Amino acid sequence: MLEHAISETDLDRIVRMFDGSNLIVHGFDGVIQRWTSGCEQLYGWSASEAVGKVVHDLLDTRFPADVEELRTEVRNNGSWTGQVGHRRKDGARLAIVTRWTVLELGDPDTLIVQSNNDVTLMQQVEDELRERQAHLQSILATVPDAMIVIDDKGCIASFSTAAEQLFGYSAHEAIGQNVSMLMPSPDREAHDGYLDSYIRTGRRRIIGYGRVVVGLRKNGTTFPMELSVGEAVAGGRRTFTGFVRDLTSRHRIEAELRQSQKMEAVGQLTGGLAHDFNNLLAVISGNLEMLEARLAEPGQLSLLREAQSAADDGARLTSQLLAFGRRQALAPKELDVSALLGEFSDLVQRTLGDSVELRTIIPGRRMSAMADKAQLQSALLNLSINARDAMPAGGRLTIEISGVEIDSDYAGMYPAIRPGRYVLISVTDTGTGMTSEVMERAFEPFFTTKPTGSGTGLGLSMVYGFAKQSAGHLQLYSELGEGTTVRLFLPRADTGKDSHPDEQQAKDAPSLGTETILVVEDDARVRRVTVGRLLTLGYSVIEATNGIDALKELEAGHDVALLFSDVAMPGMNGDELARKVRERWPRVKILLTSGFSEPHAAEKEIQAGAGWLKKPYTASEMSTRLRLLLDARHGCDPA
Structure with missing residues (x-):
């Protein structure tokens, strides 16, 4: 900024000196008086076309604030710097970083010198980077696998939404902490040594491929997980990205499959044995019947009938074995x-x-x-x-x-x-x-x-x-x-004779909602299905794996309309959780669910107004029960 008055001659000399720059000289009324060749190249108008025009009209300027406010700031402070939008002669829009400086000519006339820098390309790059970052964040927020980024010291630099849900830590709690906090002993103590050894020797243990390890949640519980780690070096900095998949459900399904295969094998064995044993019993029973017909002494007949009764018991036993082995003939x-x-x-x-x-x-x-x-x-x-x-x-x-x-x-x-x-x-x-x-x-x-x-x-x-x-x-x-x-x-035997209006109603489209539901379920598979159904119905969902985490979510101030909790959970069960929620957040509706036909463990809460939904339930049954609770006046028993 020039702090003393100059003459028109001096101004012309300055403009000629910076003719290649993007300088515009105009009065407070906006009328252009000087227009450099740099502006001709940038905007497309010649000096003869631009001089005498109102600069903001010519360039269709888009200000970050009201133009009069900016002029007042320039008068008071002598200058102003900011970003504006300009239009070229061909209609293209430009992003411009501009500095306005007040120039005194020695008479009442006061001018403003605009020094403009074209940052359009930089703005486009920044916009693309923001768009890519937003796209990446949306992917990380929706993929089921958790993603964790650490530096070469083992400190967490990024913690995805799925990682928050899986481990129970918020990104704010995790970032900056050593990743070993997510590992149980002895892996926790050995981790930094593994990382240091890899950086020094290049000897890999996990990096580049996946392996099954054990994870540690914030609440102290452990779970099996598949961990795949990738490495990247940029700007001399080394980072490691880990993708974590929860294997709890898969392990449970595999265990059920192994149990099913075991039961199948045992069934085949017992069925085969029972079949052969039945043949033996048939021989024994047949011979006993023939002997009974030939014996006349009462004492001998009594012994024979005792043996026949034992053979009949054996036949009933083998019938049960055949039923287990699925070889018993049925008459459905x-x-x-x-x-x-x-x-x-x-x-x-x-x-x-x-x-x-x-x-x-x-x-x-x-x-x-x-x-x-x-x-x-x-x-x-x-x-x-x-x-x-x-x-x-x-x-x-x-x-x-x-x-x-x-x-x-x-x-x-x-x-x-x-x-x-x-x-x-x-x-x-x-x-x-x-x-x-x-x-x-x-x-x-x-x-x-x-x-x-x-x-x-x-x-x-x-x-x-x-x-x-x-x-x-x-x-x-x-x-x-x-x-x-x-x-x-x-x-079901679908003969059409058992139709009922209630069943038709159950097939109708489920009731939709927009409220926030807090789902508390320790079984990851059941929780995923429940959350998926609720999201499909339009609800917002907060997940918790146990009662303690559920209370923390409520204490965080979330606007929860309804607590949807399993009853049988390790630690704090659903009945105890419901009681605490009812006492501290009385406006939160409560829906309890369990595989039991009757809510023995939650009778008091049911009597206090909580809803009950027996597993398994359809999406329609769940949505109907939710709406009955959410639409009921506070304090009414929806049952």
Whole structure:
């Protein structure tokens, strides 16, 4: 800026000296008085065309603020610098960094000298970089694999959205920390040594290929993961990018597949043995019958009949083995399962005794399935006896019949079941429950936790075989101290006789929403399906793997409209979480879900107004239940 007055001659000399630069001289009224050759090349107008024009009109200037405000700043401060938009003679737009400087001529006239620099190309490059960065961020925010970038010291430089969800740390918490925080011992202590060794020697352990390792979440839980690491060197700086895939679901599916294959092998073995044993029993029983016809002495006949009774027991035992091995001949026909249970309930109650209350929940319409009536009755009786034995001090047994539709999302979590319509028979007791170890072996033939002589260990295995042979499915849910639910899925017999308006309503388009739902589920597969369904319905979703993380999400101030939580979770269960949420955030609606037919562990919260949704559920059932809760007035019981 020139701080003293100059003459017109001096101004002309200055303009000629900087003729190659992009200088424009104009008054506060904007009328152009000087226009250099540099401006002619930049804008396309000659000096004769430009001089006398109002500069802002000629160049169609786009200011970052009101032009009068800028002129006031120039008068007060003597200069102004900023970025504006200009138009060339050919119509092209330019990004210009301009500096305005006040110039005094020694008389009342005051001029402004514009010094303009074309930054259009730089602006385009910056815009492209921002666009690419936004595109990259959108990819990283949506891919299921987590991405973590570290420097050569092992410090985290980037932490994707998927990494936040997987490990439980926010990007703000993770960036700048050593990546070993995501590893359990002894990998945590050894990591920096591995990294240092690679940088010094080039000896690779993980870099360049993937391997299965163990990850450590913020809440202290570990999980299997596949880690692939890539290396990049730019500007003398070395970075490592790790892609992490959670293998929890895959390992669980593989374990279920191995268990299924094991049960298949055991079934083939037991079926074969039972078939051969039946042949032996046929020989023994036949000869005993012939001997009985020839003996006349009462004492000998008594011994013979005892032997015949033992042979009959053996035949029944082999029949159960054949059922498990799926070699028992069935006589399937269309059955109204609701009617069958109504007829059969008296026998079940007599089997249970006076100390166990029997509760049956039967829909008021026909529920048809293709099944062997005798085998289904036997299966229900076996499940009832098992439930009775699990309640030595008495309790309640609930048998519920319902219609369900398994979609591809749910079937994807359980390879043994196919999508379709099923009659679901849920048998729930309030007994002692099972440990995870017992649950893993519950369907194995001859496995029992009962005292010696109190059972063969074939009850559940027979039901398992019956379900498989009937093209159905069997699921087991149990919690120590809470009870057990066995769920028998039998394919629906679609004859058209069991249609009902409620079922048509269930097939209607699910209800949509825009509220924020906090999903709390420790099973990663179930959580992914639930979140996917909610997003499809239009809801915003926040995920948590346990009760502690769910409370932290609420404490963070998220505008959560509804808590959708599993009941059976490690640590803080869904009932305890619901109670804390109800006390601290009373306006947050609560929907609890579980594989149990009855909400034993959450009865108080259900009574306090929480909703209940039994697994498995369809997207339509879930959306309907959500809207009932969200649309209800605060404090009303939506049940």
